[in-house]
Amino acid sequence: MSELIIESIEEFGLSNEVKTKQLFSKVGIIGCGSIGQEIAKMFSQRELEVIFIELTQEKIDLGIKCIEANLDNMIEHWGMTPGEKRAILSRISGYTDFKHLAECDLVIESIRSKTRERQISARIEVFKEIEKYVSEDCIIATNSNTIVITELASELEHKNRCVSLHFLATSLNIQIIEVVRGLYTSNKAYDRILFFIKMIGREAIACEESAGLISVRIFVAQLNEACEVLVERVGSMEDIDKTMRIGLGQNLGPFEMADKIGLDKVNRWMKNLYREFGDKKYLANPLIKRLVRANHLGRITKVGFYKYDDNGRKIS
Numbered sequence: 175m176s177e178l179i180i181e182s183i184e185e186f187g188l189s190n191e192v193k194t195k196q197l198f199s200k201v202g203i204i205g206c207g208s209i210g211q212e213i214a215k216m217f218s219q220r221e222l223e224v225i226f227i228e229l230t231q232e233k234i235d236l237g238i239k240c241i242e243a244n245l246d247n248m249i250e251h252w253g254m255t256p257g258e259k260r261a262i263l264s265r266i267s268g269y270t271d272f273k274h275l276a277e278c279d280l281v282i283e284s285i286r287s288k289t290r291e292r293q294i295s296a297r298i299e300v301f302k303e304i305e306k307y308v309s310e311d312c313i314i315a316t317n318s319n320t321i322v323i324t325e326l327a328s329e330l331e332h333k334n335r336c337v338s339l340h341f342l343a344t345s346l347n348i349q350i351i352e353v354v355r356g357l358y359t360s361n362k363a364y365d366r367i368l369f370f371i372k373m374i375g376r377e378a379i380a381c382e383e384s385a386g387l388i389s390v391r392i393f394v395a396q397l398n399e400a401c402e403v404l405v406e407r408v409g410s411m412e413d414i415d416k417t418m419r420i421g422l423g424q425n426l427g428p429f430e431m432a433d434k435i436g437l438d439k440v441n442r443w444m445k446n447l448y449r450e451f452g453d454k455k456y457l458a459n460p461l462i463k464r465l466v467r468a469n470h471l472g473r474i475t476k477v478g479f480y481k482y483d484d485n486g487r488k489i490s
Contacts (some may be wrong), residue, residue: 182256198370199223202281202308204300206237206268208436209317210284213341215241218265219258220374225275226268228303234268241266247485263317280370282339283326284317286439293318293446297326305330310323313363315339320385320446324356337367340381352387353378353470385450386443394432394444394456400428401459411479412423430488433472437479441466472489 200223203210214224228234245262248254275281281304283297294341297316304314312335312482316326319340327336338354351371355364371378381387384473386394415427424431432440440462465471465478472478473486481489 175225195420198279198373200278202227202275202278202304204281204283204304205285206234207284207286208240209341211237211241211244213266213282213284213317214266216341216374218262222265222374224266225278226266227272227274227275228268228270231268231270234270238263238266238268262479272303272307275304275312276309278308278312280313280315280367281308282317283313293321293442294325297321298329301326301330301336305332310335313367315336315367317341319352319387319390320443322356322383322385322452323354324383327356327358334360336361337363338383338387339367339371340387340389349375350377350379352389354381354383354387356383386447390443391447393428394440394447397428397432397440397462398444398455398459401461405459405461407410433478433480433482435472436474437462437466437471467480 186462189477199347201217202225203214204227206214206228208225210226217224224240226234226237228237242259242263245254245259249256249259283300283304285296285300297318301316302311308314310332312329314327314335315337315340316323318326319338323336323338327333330336331355337355337359338352338356340352340354342348342350342352353364353367353371368378379388384391390438396418400418403409403414404411411429415430418424418427419430426434444456444458444462448454469475470477476484483489
């Protein structure tokens, strides 16, 4: 009879070093606009503690109020219980001081700026401010999709910790996240972020470092073409959206999606892509520019390509 070998259970556990590298429990988000709010809800539902950093307490209060309203809407549609709502909100807190990021395992920058120059300079300053307070193991990420992560990481002491995480739409139901490793990103940081994405129940889409990644480059080109088809009177706006939804299986048509994202944001994407590639296909269609000038930005202003009620529902 062979000798029974007894192995210690500790050999199969996570060492302290591995825990430090791979265990995520607290996440920071810089900016609590609509995208930051959706990211926070997604993380909190996975029982992660979320720390918001904003410029003022008023913005923090507004962000959390919007999250609460969204959760109430989910309760009304039987998508959540009041107890789940309380648990989610209990894990989200906001501050104006970056020092509260000290124990975060991941910090995601999700700020908004009007111009490309401001977008880059402001984000670089945010990255440098984050690095003052977090540990060397903390991953610093941007949610920007038209600014490359290498440029944002260039002035940090620990450049190898930086990645780009693009959450595709303002919805908890989106199951994929575009991931980019920059010129400086280490294998360790990249592997850890892939682990994190799997941990929160999403699938990572690996992208090469390129402005617009996959989703934005294809979307803005589709939107521009949809505008051309509309202007040429090939089809009505409603029928163009319906064709893409029903005929090609998209959740939203190009005009509906643009209204959801915000036409001012889409317009900025197009400007950045045109500056990056110099290709006229990224120039915003005059119809988009006209709506932006009129402050018809979509759901957020209750009018864009379509009109919306106070609950964000399209008015027929």
